[in-house]
Amino acid sequence: MSALYTRVYDLIRQIPPGKVATYGEVGAWAGCGARTVGYALAALRTERVEPPVPWQRVINAQGKCSLGEEQQRLLEGEGVAFGPDGRTDLARFSWDGP
DNA sequence: ATCCTGACCAGTG
DNA sequence: GCACTGGCCAGGA
Numbered sequence: 543m544s545a546l547y548t549r550v551y552d553l554i555r556q557i558p559p560g561k562v563a564t565y566g567e568v569g570a571w572a573g574c575g576a577r578t579v580g581y582a583l584a585a586l587r588t589e590r591v592e593p594p595v596p597w598q599r600v601i602n603a604q605g606k607c608s609l610g611e612e613q614q615r616l617l618e619g620e621g622v623a624f625g626p627d628g629r630t631d632l633a634r635f636s637w638d639g640p
Numbered sequence: 641a642t643c644c645t646g647a648c649c650a651g652t653g
Numbered sequence: 654g655c656a657c658t659g660g661c662c663a664g665g666a
Contacts, residue, residue, distance in 0.1 A: 564648090576648040578646095578648090580647045587647085608647045
C-alpha cells in the first residue's frame, strides 16, 4: 500500500455521515488526479483495509453514484437525498474539505 | 522508457 | 440530454 493510497483513504474516512465528496475534490486534497482516486477505491474491492473506508461517500462530479443503486441506498441511509434522476445536490451535501 | 487500463473531469458539437 | 476528445495520474506487463 503506497503512502498516496493511505492519504486518500484517510481523507475519505474524514468525510462525515450525511456528506459526500467528488473524486476531483478528494484528488485535489490528496495531491493526485481524479482517476487515481478511482483507482485507489477500486483496490478496496479486493483489498480490505482497517479501519474501513466509507467509499460510498465518494461520487462523481455529476452528483451521481458511479456504482449503481447499492451505493445510493447506503447514502440515503445516512441522510443524503437523491432526486428522481439519481443525482444529489452537490451544493448541499458536498463536504467542505479537511 | 512505452503501452494499456481505469469506480474520472471539462470542454465541445 | 448524448457521444466524443484530450487530459489527468498510478500500476503492471
